[in-house]
Amino acid sequence: MDADGIHGQLDTLILATLKRGEAHGYAIIAALREHSGERLDLPSGTVYPALRRLERAGSIDGTWSQSSGRRRRVYALTEDGLKALDKGVQDWRSLREVMSAVLGQ
Amino acid sequence: MNDYIAAVAAPLRGPRRVREDMLAEIEDGFEEAVAEHVAAGLSRDRAVGAAAAEFGEPGLVAAEVQRELEAAQARRTAWTLLIALPAMTIMWDLFGGDGDPGIAAILLARVVDAATAVAFGAAALVLTGHLERRAAHLCGVLGLVQIAVAVGCSTLIALIAESEGPTGAWAALTIASAAGSVLVCTASAKALAVARATAR
Numbered sequence: 001m002d003a004d005g006i007h008g009q010l011d012t013l014i015l016a017t018l019k020r021g022e023a024h025g026y027a028i029i030a031a032l033r034e035h036s037g038e039r040l041d042l043p044s045g046t047v048y049p050a051l052r053r054l055e056r057a058g059s060i061d062g063t064w065s066q067s068s069g070r071r072r073r074v075y076a077l078t079e080d081g082l083k084a085l086d087k088g089v090q091d092w093r094s095l096r097e098v099m100s101a102v103l104g105q
Numbered sequence: 106m107n108d109y110i111a112a113v114a115a116p117l118r119g120p121r122r123v124r125e126d127m128l129a130e131i132e133d134g135f136e137e138a139v140a141e142h143v144a145a146g147l148s149r150d151r152a153v154g155a156a157a158a159e160f161g162e163p164g165l166v167a168a169e170v171q172r173e174l175e176a177a178q179a180r181r182t183a184w185t186l187l188i189a190l191p192a193m194t195i196m197w198d199l200f201g202g203d204g205d206p207g208i209a210a211i212l213l214a215r216v217v218d219a220a221t222a223v224a225f226g227a228a229a230l231v232l233t234g235h236l237e238r239r240a241a242h243l244c245g246v247l248g249l250v251q252i253a254v255a256v257g258c259s260t261l262i263a264l265i266a267e268s269e270g271p272t273g274a275w276a277a278l279t280i281a282s283a284a285g286s287v288l289v290c291t292a293s294a295k296a297l298a299v300a301r302a303t304a305r
Binding site: 024025026029042043044045046048049050052053056070071072073 | 113126127129130131133134135137138159160161162163165166169170172173176
């Protein structure tokens with residue numbers, strides 16, 4: 001799946017990844033790649049601004065942490081983020097149903 | 106800083122700390138990607154190329170980062186408006202003297218109040234998350250309009266009001282207002298510059 005098709009769903013994918021546990025930016029990128037079976041072709045650099053946007057919206061919490069001499073920002077899902085994830089999943093399901101119905105599959 | 110991060114950083118405008126934090130975060134991830142490719146057997150140069158391909162066009166990443174910088178700048182300018190404007194209004198109400206200034210001066214003062222209320226209201230909407238689109242641009246414009254209206258009307262008031270000559274309190278008020286106006290102007294100009302960089 002290419003970046004255009006996935007862009008609107010990126011927030012939901014990031015939230016779903018963080019539901020499995022807190023992670024830093026590159027771990028989220030790696031998890032997205034792994035869980036999509038390497039099929040997600042996303043410009044990974046755009047994950048970082050998306051994380052800021054989600055943090056601004058209150059969906060995730062970022063904290064700087066020092067691990068093995070590297071200063072890293074680690075993100076965790078918030079209560080609001082969990083709700084946003086549920087809504088994202090619902091929206092995706094409705095879109096999929098509409099697409100399936102119209103395409104007759 | 107490697108070439109890729111430098112290319113992302115080049116067009117960015119906005120609060121320095123937010124900018125540096127975001128770039129450091131991207132650079133950290135980029136180095137992790139490079140290390141992965143090196144571990145898989147690529148030379149450092151080819152690993153950097155592969156990581157750059159994964160991270161995407163620097164211009165594309167920069168545009169997304171710039172949007173976050175704009176949001177951060179909008180909040181900063183909104184805070185300045187939210188604090189400085191009421192402070193200046195209260196200051197004039199408390200120490201501006203209590204003689205009858207005449208109807209024209211009262212009307213002009215109301216015009217200033219209206220401009221202040223609009224800028225303050227917009228700042229409050231931005232900070233409570235009710236206004237996001239073009240927030241930096243709006244805060245910048247309304248901040249500058251407020252200062253222009255305030256300076257213009259205050260000058261007119263000073264000209265038409267029957268003043269008893271400059272007193273110590275007036276001098277202090279004028280200096281404090283000038284300082285507040287410079288603060289608001291600077292914050293507004295920054296917001297406009299960052300908004301322009303985002304629109305590019």
